[in-house]
Amino acid sequence: MEVAATASAETFRNRSAISPNAVISCDARKTILSCNAVAEQLFGLRPEVLAGPSLHGLIDPHDHDRVADVMHAALSRPIGPAASHVVRMRMADGTWTSVMLHCTCWSEGQEPRLGVVIQNMAGDPNSAPRPDASAHLDTVTGLIKLERLFDALGPMLDSGQEIGFIAIGLAGLSDISNTLGHVASDMVLREVSRRLQIFVPGAGFLARTGGEEFGLVVATRDPIALASYGRDINLLLAEPSWVDGHEIRLGSCCGIATAPDHARNPDDLVGNAELALEQARTSGWGGVSLYVPQLRAQAVARRLALADLHRALAENQFEIDYQPQVRLSDQSLIGAEALLRWRHPLRGRLSPADFLPLLESSSLAADVGNWVLDRACSQVALWRRTRPDLGISINLFAGQFQSGNLPNIVAQTMARHGLPADAVEIEITENIVLDRQDGVLQQMLELRALGVRMSFDDFGTGFASLNLLRNFPISHLKIDKSFVQTARSSIKDQTIIISLIGMGHKLGLKVTAEGIENAKIAQWLLKQKCDQGQGYFFGKPCSPREFVDKYLNDAEERREGIVNSKIKCIGI
Incomplete structure (x- = not known):
């Protein structure tokens, strides 16, 4: 799961704590304000000396202009996909390595704040997730799995935060696995993860929730904004990619549920979004569907009917x-x-x-x-x-x-x-x-x-x-x-x-x-x-x-x- 930023320091710490990647918060002057434990380990940052160091001090001087461009893009577009760029950063041991830097923006009062997610591109062992978190991470994409997503959503829903959850379902991945092999399908999943990360807005994060499904949490319950995210996700995932010389095309659909409108606990929020995803699939790939209570009623009726069918066979009712x-x-x-x-x-x-x-x-x-x-x-x-x-x-x-x-x-x-x-x-x-x-x-x-x-x-x-x-x-x-x-x-x-x-x-x-x-x-x-x-x-x-x-x-x-x-x- 990727964490970009939040509307408060406390919420930022809670969300960045569950990210397998380094997450840093800074102001418009690039002064570091806070970071998660992965960033502390990766870059040797110490909480007691924060609120002073500049993010530029960790970045290769040759990449300062690129970082400035990324941050300017984030500041000029506070709502929407994250701005991203590959740069070189200095690790805690003094070595330099390539990272993908994602940046989004939000405001605290009148002051702009920047959230920076840093994804190691070179496989440096220093970037490995903490041992206590690794069991909850997907080994292919590095995103958190469903159990950890529920752990993260629980406190957010308990505190009454208004959030949206987008369930993203892929089509065509099994064909890739069957024809090109599991290594190729894993490469495609990592590319899907990379593309989806640019949609992680200032108050959101990303998880892999199933074999061909991802989940995106965003800090809005506005159905129009969420539907726009869904359409943009489908368009981006539909763009071709290349694996070992083979052109790959995927389809996707999105199902949307919001809290507290549709759920007050993680099970219901994710489950309702998945019901909406199933509804979106009925209209063809590229569909986006918002959860409505009738979908759950239909699902309950379907479950009861299936139980009846099993009894019918067992009890010779046919x-x-x-x-x-x-x-x-x-x-x-x-x-x-x-x-x-x-x-x-x-x-x-x-x-x-x-x-x-x-x-x-x-x-x-x-x-x-x-x-x-x-x-x-x-x-x-x-x-x-x-x-x-x-x-x-x-x-x-x-x-x-x-x-x-x-x-x-x-x-x-x-x-x-x-x-x-x-x-x-x-x-x-x-x-x-x-x-x-x-x-x-x-x-x-x-x-x-x-x-x-x-x-x-x-x-x-x-x-x-x-x-x-x-x-x-x-x-x-x-x-x-x-x-x-x-x-x-x-x-x-x-x-x-x-x-x-x-x-x-x-x-x-x-x-x-x-x-x-x-x-x-x-x-x-x-x-x-x-x-x-x-x-x-x-x-x-x-x-x-x-x-x-x-x-x-x-x-x-x-x-x-x-x-x-x-x-x-x-x-x-």
Whole structure:
């Protein structure tokens, strides 16, 4: 963390005491007024003889003009980013070393005061932080870590100081680490730290609060000023840098919270700023968002909902409905799609829209997805004892691809239930592929090698669809119901559907239309040579028992003459 200066000597000492770098306060004539313990050790300054020595006495005469320029810049711009320059300074042992000198300005009464932060550029051992502080410092940037930030914020908030906290989140750092290595990513983090330090105003300091996050404390609760800081930070961090000949570009977002408006303790202040940071990320990189109480209410609701989801899996509250899929040429039953449902003990049966978005983004997605895979395979295996041609379509979550072991999980599940690979169709959306193309592609190739059918669900509603059709090993595509349900009244949607059917067939794919709700659209799709369909016209999603009663028993009686057939099913 960097400390520049404060509005009073007492507060200045408190804040400079937690800095790993040397911090000196002086007047406009460059007379040293106070310093922290690091400066005492580094330059041999003694508190009892301060209020007399000149800062110029510590600086190489060749750099006096540079220092004068830096101080003049700070005096002429009391609010805004710190002025900085590299100069040489004399250490306590008489040696000279290069430092980065940051300078900001504030006033005490009518007198200007300068705060000078001195960052050692040469790695001189004299500049090492005090042993009692080193445990709280980030080893990469030299900034303090989150625990020490809380220690520093506590007294400030207890005394009722008005402050703002800016949570800064980076984007792109993991890609740098994965492609150029950890050494390169550490170099980038140090450069980010260096850039952010120029935004440390007279009453502020900086910390590294997480792997890709920093926190800036400033002595204002003015939302307009804080938003301006956030925008300037994003612009500065977006400027390219170079590491080992590689051009590096990062994105960032900023979330802002203030005290005492939004918090009266460090946990709430930092937490609220991080909630605002998450909100800023939803609008894209470069966003700045101010905390509002609704964000915490939403976070609490999300946390409670996640806890409910964990209980739902542990207590078997999830259920699977099955919707029939038919061959359009004769409207015969060829399979079913397994659809996840949740019977909440208090709220009753929930709509998928009430929980699927949260589940998809949670760490629980893979576990629930694998549960659906197992339960659906078990169910169709029982049904295939009397209908050996019946298939099952199962939707996957993106989280199921993250382990890289999905093909083995699918193969083991099918083997456990005695299913041939062609009985199973895996459905994924285009957006799952777009998020992690390389990892998903390899696993899809392995699944297809097993003989599992693969389809793109909701086709036409995502991005880069044609590219995916060319590069990914799919056997089916499903035309999204948003096109099908308006086809009777929309020439454009009819054209899209006809084009998708024709393109799919030329690529050797089976085409399924979703959302068929009446006979006329079913007949029109058959005329366009669409292969398969599903929708309310053929049947709504229903429980395993209802599926047997409505579709399997009737189908057996009608097509095979089996009367009162007994078909086992699970979940009933």
